[in-house]
Amino acid sequence: MRRRTFLAALPAAGAAAAAATPALATSRAENPNRDRPDVRIGDRVDGATFAGRSAVWGVHGAAATAHPLATLAAIEILKAGGSAVDAAIAANAILGFGEPIACGIGGDCFVMLWDPKQKKVVGLNGSGRSPKGLSLETVRKRAKPNGTLPSYGAITVSVPGAVDAWWALHQRYGKLPWKALFEPAIRHATEGAPVIQNTAFYVEASNRNFTKPDAGIEEVDNFRKLWAPDGRTPREGEIFRNPDLANTYRLIAEGGGRAFYEGEIAERIERYFKRIGGWMTREDLAAHHSEWVEPRSIDYRGTDVWALPPNSQGLVTLQMLHILAQFDVGGMGFQSAAAIHHGVEAKRLAFEDRARFYADPAFYEQPVDWLLSKDYARERAKLIRPNRIAPMVYPGKAPSHGDTTYFTTADADGMMVSIIQSNYRGMGSGLIPDGLGFMFQDRGELFALTDGHPNIYAPGKRPFQTIIPGFATRDGQPLLSFGVMGGDMQPQGQSQVVMNLVDFGLGLQEAGDSPRWHHDGGMEPTGQDLGQPGVLNLESGVPEKTKAGLAKIGWTFKPAPGGYGGYQAIQRWPGRYAAATEMRKDGVALAY
Incomplete structure (x- = not known):
């Protein structure tokens, strides 16, 4: 008898008892059997022995993200007639809610995509600049003893570029109404969704880092209120809601992408930084615009x-x-x-x-x-x-x-979007503006402070950026939209x-499940x-x-x-797509 049928046949009391299963072990500390380096992945009947799954295939479109709800929303947008850009924006909005340990509207965004009309790879730089009112002298006074910038706090915050990048993409390549792209994220942030494993792990780590006495963050009450109202962060599988972020998304959905930089949101951001002694202003936000750039390429054994x-x-x-x-x-x-x-x-x-x-x-x-x-x-x-x-x-x-989220989408017209979006280190600066539900990036940490260095801090300057989307073509045709998250x-x-x-x-x-090396x-x-x-x-x-x-x-x-x-990756084959996702994360790849 199937479990669903069995439960339906039980008396009410019996069904309640059957449903009252023991709490799930959501960490190695709770279940030491999860930490067995001598145990390897089970055997697949086909494919590489080290692969955790196979690629998914479809003819109309595909999406691969680090969160199941984001991938699902991207596919739904594609099925509704949206472009790959529409799907990417909808997915990114959900990632900002469900995977805030890697991304969000307080961070930056870079994009490469295949434009099927122009038959070329197009690039967009959506990174923000440092506050105009923050001088090099002030920054140097806040430096650590080793001459580098702190990891957290207002000194590291540069203008978030993600929302304007979405707006620029939609203005050129969007098919569905802008407002429709935010409906899934608004719904999830309002109603709540279970916390995925990686998010639970890294939010708990962020809570420890942000609340250390020497963290150097101007205020952490907003973080505690959102993520640890009862003194602890949510565990894997627990329901998390973010109504403040839902309202921020509504303002953006109603007012367009520039609503983040020139309206009520910008005013709240300025008031917040004045309150905590930071430097970001409405003028800094209003001055920000994404930049279309020309990608570069090299030939690697016949693959560009x-x-x-x-x-x-x-x-x-x-x-x-x-x-x-x-x-x-x-x-x-x-x-x-x-x-x-x-x-x-x-x-x-x-x-x-x-x-x-x-x-x-x-x-x-x-x-x-x-x-x-x-x-x-x-x-x-x-x-x-x-x-x-x-x-x-x-x-x-x-x-x-x-740190960072990468995701990719593709549509029936042949457009493939390679997009990466990040708050940089961990969840970001530790600073959540009053009532807005997102955290600012700490990308400014990557400025140099040495005279003569090309990357030396300056007001209104973009810091060196680690986040990079990937793309490959062969014989002038799109082949691969891919990326690997994670700083250097x-x-x-x-x-x-x-x-x-x-x-x-x-x-x-x-290719993604294969063991990797990392040099420091x-x-x-x-x-x-x-x-x-x-x-x-x-x-x-x-x-x-x-x-x-x-x-x-x-x-x-x-x-x-x-x-x-x-x-995450999508590969173009004649008349079809293959999509793959990261076994080290919690996302899925889907195609149809």
């Missing part, structure tokens, strides 16, 4: 991989792949010590350039053509030795010249996904030196033989659970 130019770190992916193209990575073997070693060394070289040359192009002219040239890639590749670590790596000498893991993860697909022939889901070390765009040669973090699924080979080369290891990013 695309990225956004600075102030994003997107070109790091291209630099890494350009260096790796000088080697027979496929011949080294999948998950081999040689393949990982060459990838890490390419990362180290590209990241030194990242620290030296990546900044707001309105304040500094990057040598982009040189950084992406084949000659420079060959020059950098010569510095890699197959059996030893380069003890020190430096940025190239340029010739003279004039993003270009490292993107490069590994591309290698898995191109060099090792893995499927779309397998070298110079940062803030001017901070993390040391050479750094440490290598390997997921537990990397073969023991590979670990031994890397140790023989000289690498030292450091565990980094949760530090390997989050992957």
